[in-house]
Amino acid sequence: MTRTSHRGWGARLLWLVPLVPTLILFYLPLSVILAEALKGGEGPSPFVRLFSSPYTFRVIGFTLWQALVSTVVSLILGLPGAWLLGRVSFRGKRLLKALTAIPFVLPSILVVLAFVIFYGNSGVLNRFVMGAFDLKRPPFTILYSFSAIILAHAFYNFPLAARLIGSFWERHNDGPALAARTLGAGPFRTFFTVTLPGLLPAIFSAAGLIYLFCFMSFAVVLVLGGGPRYTTIEVEIYRAARISLDLDMAAALAVVGAALTLVLLFLTVKMQHRASHAVRGQAARRGTTRLSGPVRFVWGLYILMVVLVVASPLLALVGRSFLARTTRSGPLVWTLKWYAMLFTETGPSLSLAAVKNSLTFAMLTVCGALPLGLAAAWVTTRSKGALGRLTETAMMLPMGVSSVVLGLGYFKCLALFFPDYSGSRAAVVAAHVVVTYPFVLRAVSASLKRISPSLPQAARTLGAGPFRTFFTVELPLIRSGLVGGACFAFALSMGEINATLILAQADTVTIPLALYRLIGAYRYFAACALGALLMGLCVACFLLLEWMGGESLDPERD
Amino acid sequence: ASEKNNEKLVIYTYDSFASEWGLAPKVIPSFEKMTGIKVELVSVGSSGQVLQRAMLEKDHPKADVVIGIDNNLLAKAKKAGVLSAYRSKGINRVPESLRFDPEFQVTPYDYGYFAMIYDSEVVKTPPKSLEDLTSERFKKSVILMDPRTSGPGLGFLLWTVSAYGDDFATYWKRLTPSILTITDSWSSGYGLFTNGEAPVVLSYSSSPVYHVAFEKTDRYKAAAFKEGHYMQIEGAGILKGAPHRKAAEAFIDFMLSETFQKEIALTNIMFPANSATVLPESFSHAVKPEKNLQLSPVEIMNEGEGWIATWVDTVSK
Amino acid sequence: MTLNVTDLFRTYGDFQLRVDVTVAKGEFLSVIGPSGCGKSTLLRMVAGLEAADGGSIALNGQEISVMAPEKRGIGMVFQDYALFPHMRVAENVAYGLKLRKMGKGNREARVRELLELVRLTDKADDFPATLSGGEQQRVALARAIAPNPSVLLLDEPLSALDARLRIDLRRQIREVHDRLSLTTLYVTHDQEEALTLSDRIAVMRQGRILQTGSPRALYETPGHLFTGTFLGLSNTLEGRLEAGWFVTEEGQKVSTARGEDGPGVLFFRPHHVVLHGEPAPGRLPFSVTRVEYCGGWSLVHGTTGPHGVVVFDSAETRWAAGQQGHLEVVSGQAQFFPGETGVTECTPRF
Amino acid sequence: MTLNVTDLFRTYGDFQLRVDVTVAKGEFLSVIGPSGCGKSTLLRMVAGLEAADGGSIALNGQEISVMAPEKRGIGMVFQDYALFPHMRVAENVAYGLKLRKMGKGNREARVRELLELVRLTDKADDFPATLSGGEQQRVALARAIAPNPSVLLLDEPLSALDARLRIDLRRQIREVHDRLSLTTLYVTHDQEEALTLSDRIAVMRQGRILQTGSPRALYETPGHLFTGTFLGLSNTLEGRLEAGWFVTEEGQKVSTARGEDGPGVLFFRPHHVVLHGEPAPGRLPFSVTRVEYCGGWSLVHGTTGPHGVVVFDSAETRWAAGQQGHLEVVSGQAQFFPGETGVTECTPRF
Ligand SMILES: Nc1ncnc2c1ncn2[C@@H]1O[C@H](COP(=O)(O)OP(=O)(O)OP(=O)(O)O)[C@@H](O)[C@H]1O
Ligand SMILES: Nc1ncnc2c1ncn2[C@@H]1O[C@H](COP(=O)(O)OP(=O)(O)OP(=O)(O)O)[C@@H](O)[C@H]1O
């Protein structure tokens, strides 16, 4: 008899649950498009073209650099929030938690719009200051620069960092931190020498995610960066694939991007493994802090900053959705007409259909991505060593492949296997599932890794098979991770546009698509209304998810 | 491909054409009523993406007609060999100068001139030439589009090429301080402009028409440049192996008909290709330049990539 | 450092802790009490890890209850060890030393010395996760002692160790205490530890300190029946005191005892009983239910009437389960607690 | 169920476990050994929670080492409790019963019965995180017993409990064992627990089982010096056997002992020694270093030459630290182990 004895067939088959869909839904279309593009036609290989230009290296360098800066900034801004969400009990925490997910769902075009409305040369901020100090020229030129990119990335990601790290912190055993205090370490020292290292798995996990986001970011870079000076690989892929129609080049770029992503993923997974030190025999006892006097003031400042960075652009956007001009340059008046218009425009209402479609896609995506991500997380956390890390990386790769390329791959595949295909909702949902499940995997595996191995073992000795154990012990314990993952999947699906555009039927419109069209027709006020509607829908859904997932059995409620 | 169902027609077009504020909702129903053909309109993003989609499906075309192939894209479309020729009778009413494809793989339906639009409330003395734009007073004041991703963006690059020849790169170098941002699409750039982000934007000389016609303001004006204005001609074509060839031909004919052409002016804010079309009153605000510039498709095909590469290098430093 | 805890107060749901206790400089005070009586909570409040709802904690007269934990100069061994999972054993132990800016050389020497003390020299470079329970506990002990705190709080620091090591280490702990003249508050559930180590013992029950006293006083003349039954093995019989004699409910005179006449409980230790083969006046009938061999001696468990009684006997005891004997309570050794009714209350809160 | 463990083998870095052991049906076998010797690892392998590198585990002759843990019908109490944090106490206990599809009524009755057994009725609706260490441990015990497993593995199930409760519960565990005639493997570091509870004891050291035997045999006539020193208090003197007499290095005859002549160690219990005020032939000079009061008796610690010796005495001992006495090893009680050199090896692996 050798090691890895008693693993039932069930457990072995479980490998297939995440693997088969990943292969069919991701690796197959990807290889089809890559093979197609790379088999090459006339002329030099796209790789030669790619690497013979210094521009390529500038783009790669800039991509890595902006992602790094964005990640660090997001983490620094997010950590205090993580503490608030994880450690402090206050009223409205649940709502705040749901709110942290909003930036995430916003299609980047809407974020860009919100940023322009708030931070722009003629934005709320500038106009307010100009009005207050009677200035002629806008005092802040924030947009169309490197810092604008970082600001927008931080806007997207620091609430995410706060949320991810916070939910880990919530269940994190504070025993060691207390021990450090009794050994003479002050709160800061304790934080940096004990708490922070303990949080590293979550921090790396969040950092990996954020890094990838920023790595893949393109609308923000495109619009707020101010032009080709700041170009990322993803932007180049988008240009090559969708505009220059240079599929070879797009594929080559995608290969480069995927390779870099793979390395990054592998590194973060490895760092995460390295950083997690499970200690046998430690039950987490939750320490919930109450805020007092002067501390409250400091937190007030933090929240003010949050409001400035996150809430105000969004509020400006929502605000604008209730405003209208009497004439082009006339005074502003309050109105609900944009909302009314959203649902009463010609024929069967476009926005209504968009809302219906977006919600349907998002729900179905959640239904697909949850089990897939969960199975992937389960399988990868149980497997150890390099092989485990490799599988985990392989399963997370969809996160690092441009959805443009993926969409094209799908399209090719469908043309190959279903020649009569002409756009379908199933394909859209499948693409959304593939794009989103790695996030579920990330969110879930962080909480899965934290479960003391003796818990499932205890269940086994009590007579529960692996599945039963999973459903009665592990699943309830990773609920917060699941809810987080579901929120991600929902949000990403609500905001996805590239794959949808390629795969959906012509008459299938989603909220982001409708937004694009509204903005394309420079109907900004109506776009703001639809954006506000999107935000509202997402918050409602998050709250619903939180409520469904978090309420009933949470042992550590206060 | 065989004639499957003559009662149907599949069209690929760019977003703004298909959107409910675009041309499609105004014209498609009358085409359907007229011919009894059911039109399936597929909107696939920008005009570049229309062509791409056609190229992807080259072996099994699903669409019959593609709309949005302009004079700058023509070369690429021909190289891909996805289109087939059709000479519509209506082409006779289109001036010779607009028939940009002599083989009639693409049929022109409207045209316009690229121009700088300025906010007359901010810019008191409008720029009079491309060179004017480089002046200090326009520092961070101009919104341009990326030629790799946007039709107007490519148009402006070609404009500078036709004005400066091989020296266009040094012009761009001089222009850089004036650029506030380079957007990927016309809509985002123009949106920023109307939002007040910058007082000057690259658009069409016909753009002020929109503001006059729908917003009753002449605040936004087109600047006439002494170098002349680069021209864009938009066209449609029938795909090789189109499943519904007959219907496709009928649609191309329809595009040149009066029903279609009279909508272009106020819906697409462009000049209709059919010279017989009566333009609305507001078109007096559209500048029709004395001198118009255009590069030949062959030249664009041969040099286009090199120009773009030079451009990228210049602006990305 | 004298530790003064005055009217310290904390509520958790229906659990209420209210404690007054003083530990003199250099004193070794053990806190014993049933599981869940609030021992850990008391320690955590003294260390500043748990906020009190009221009351005061003073060190040498200085109020510390609003002071940050790291300012109090109190060392603590946690019941669940609370080792730093991301640091190796040696780093765990060195942590407090680093904070005191001890030079590298000195630090390493001190760590080595402490690891020798707890016999973990060969585990210095391991991470806590790979240690056995007992090994982890010893690391926690070394870590707490390392920075020479002036007050040491130990929460069952030896519970996961084997008897041999426990005896060794408890001697070490006491030696460290004596050498540095620490003020030590020691929580244990092991009465032997409490008896052998402490200058004084505080007996806790349901969140309050019932009694404090020297080990000998508490063991031999417990002021409360609870203390007596909790500290070491003991027996109780219900009955009444009549004219200096304890009489069972069946009317049998058992033993002399001091106290006022009336109903109550007779308390005596297992070695205050002799088992006889033959009946005699004053002897109670006894049926043996189980004989436990304890190494140097045996414990004979049995019943007399409704009462369970346990009796010390030699290792070579003649008794075996099922036999009948007669039980004599050695006169003058038993104690009478008026008004009490049995021993159930020494089990945890009900 | 007879449990047969044959040549079971597992390596962790430089730690190697290799065990052969048989537990007969209905037998109560305790495993004792120093911290880190592999007790928990053995249990975990038997339960199927840790894969072996080799060897076999058989239940009633059926090989189970490749069987899933839940198929083995083995109940286990984890050293770290491993309570389900998301379930209330009662739900934790009911978990195994639900899996056996026990009806709701029966289940609830059984849970109530078990919570009474471990005295936690009033904590039934609490979550584990709010329980004290001892309370958690008792929940773990109740949960493991609940489904009536045929083999029960207990990993230090009473280590966090106070003496009183521990004695109560160990009796309960033994009763449960007897009533259901369970096959029980019991890991403990408490020698008293091992001695009183077990039918047989297995002594483990450095990953191997050194010796198994009845409590009495192991205590009174340990086959290995390690067993003797590990199980209960003991003393050792180095010297040599000469013609049936043990002679110290200084040449003094101490006690008769059986064995072959040669160098070795004399082993005797603290109650095999008498302390005298006056010297006499065969008596060793003894300086008292510390007297520990242990309730019913005292322990007198001291040194004779280089050797530490501990002596039992009455609670009212006349000895005090600093005094000088003379030590007599009661003849015929001491045991000689040839070739050994002292007792350091009973401390954990070095
Ligand atoms: N954070 C908490 N929330 C709710 N109840 C708690 C909390 N901490 C402790 N308690 C309760 O307070 C009581 C005392 O707990 P404590 O840990 O002080 O007991 P203990 O005397 O140390 O017990 P043990 O010997 O078992 O460790 C217990 O009933 C426990 O359930
Ligand atoms: N997962 C692991 N990785 C590395 N070493 C381990 C692991 N588990 C146990 N060990 C080592 O194996 C040895 C035996 O550990 P085990 O937990 O079985 O000891 P134990 O006899 O139960 O000790 P204790 O009485 O302290 O609980 C120890 O030295 C420990 O460090």
Ligand SMILES: Cc1ncc(C[n+]2csc(CCO)c2C)c(N)n1
């Ligand atoms: C104010 C205004 N000006 C110009 C156009 C025309 N236009 C803008 S984008 C585009 C297609 C090229 O990508 C065309 C033809 C319009 N619609 N609105």
Ligand SMILES: [Mg+2]
């Ligand atoms: Mg405790």
Ligand SMILES: [Mg+2]
């Ligand atoms: Mg163990």
